Amino acid sequence: MMIQINNCFAAALSLIVAVSGQSAAQKTPGKIGPLVTDLYTADPSAHVFNGKIYIYPSHDVEADVPQDDEGGHFQMRDYHVYSLDKIGGKVTDHGVALDVKDVPWADKQMWAPDAAYKNGTYLLYFPAKDKEGIFRIGVATSKSPTGPFKAEPKPIAGSYSIDPAVFTDTDGKAYMYLGGIWGGQLQRWHTGTYKKALMTDLGKGHENEPALGAKVAVMKDNMLSFGEPLRDVQILDENGKPLLASDTNRRFFEGAWMHKYNGKYYFSYSTGDTHLLCYAEGNSPYGPFTYKGVIMNPVEGWTTHHSIVEVKGKWYLFYHDSELSGKTHLRNVKVRELIRDSSGNITTINP
Incomplete structure (x- = not known):
């Protein structure tokens, strides 16, 4: 039923835009095709290292597990790394970079990862459930951006939930953003300790x-651990008040990402069950951030997870939909240009 509702919602949005002459949405002629077609890939984290584009996605598999609100049907087990010399260029699969069987503390569900680089070392950050079924954030290292990566023996101390995203500021300091509610378990840590009953x-x-x-x-200088306890990321409305839990079209759900543009910090994220990709703007990597608008309306398949990266002076949005399979848990990665107006506001995309 949720799929039908959101498909209707997406269709309604498209109709509104068509009637209004697409004044609020980016015109994108032609069809955007999947970057990878031989495997199911999702949650793409894109980075430019040494002038080359590297993509660190999750690897969807068919595990024949019933769908539920906890995401039990997303049973990813390993990560592949992909590279391309330019947008629109040939995509190279560098094979398995890390497998759950090679992570001492992890049990299952290797969900959306991210990557970073520091002092000759490439770092792969990833969530996984530990032996007790609790999501933690792990880190693995390599001397190559394509791996293979060797996991640290334990998850990052003080970490929990999902969707790590690491942003390195112009002063060299790096920050990790994380979290996802429902299956991502963030709500279970609301009191500061894990409460399994909060489903x-x-x-x-x-x-x-x-x-x-x-x-x-x-992050600490070695990028392997936190340099402080986790803080809350606050998103405010146009009146400077925190977004409410009932504001499901604007509040954070999962899939955080951070990028910097013209001195401003752009915190972007998925609204989850309403399937919008939104962003908020601030003056510090810690926030607070003021809600600004929608980056992308619901995609085919309705799950949303993204990254935003600059490549040769242009900005690009990496995301996923379910064009190849038609199933929400078997997705494929895509990319398209991100457009801004003269004030730095991001133009809404109708995928």
């Missing part, structure tokens, strides 16, 4: 409370 969100009676937000911490 999806904070529940009835909390709708008018500030929404759960992502977490952020500066």
Whole structure:
């Protein structure tokens, strides 16, 4: 039923845009094709290292597990790294970079990863459930951007939930953003300790409370651990008030990403169950961030996870949909140019 509702929602949005002459959305002639067609890939984290584009996605597989709100049907087991010399160029698969069987503390569900570079070492950050079924964030290292990566024996101390995204600022400091509610377990840490009973969100009676937000911490110089306890990432509305839990078209759900443009910090994220890709703007990597708008309306398959990267003076959005399979858990990675107006506002894309 959710799929039907959101397909109708996407169709309605397309109709509104068509009637209004596409004034609020990017015109994208031609069809955007998947970058990888021989495997199912999702949650693409894109980076430029030494002038080359590298993509670190999750690897979707068919595990024959029933779909649920906890994401039990997303049973990814390993990571491949892909590279291309330019946007539109040939995509090279560098094979398995890390497998769950080679991570001492991890049990299953290698979800959306990210990567970074520091002092000759490439780092792969990834979530996985430990032996007790709790999501933690791990880190693995390599001397090559394509791996193979060797995992640290334990997850990052103080880490939990999913969707790590590491942003290195112009001063060299690096920050990790993380978190996802429902299956990402962020709501279970609301009190500071893990509460298994909180299955999806904070529940009835909390709708008018500030929404759960992502977490952020500066990394230590070695990039292997946090340099401080995790902090809350706050998203404010146009009046400077925190977005509420009931504001499902604007509040954070999962899939955080950070990029910097003209001195401003752009915190982007997925609204999850409403399947919008949104962004907020701030003056510090810690925030607070003021909600600005929608980057992308719901894609085919309705799950949303992305990265934003600059390549040779242009900005690109890497994302996924389900064009190849038609199934929400078997996705494919895509890329398209990100357009801004003269004030730096991002133009909404209708995929």
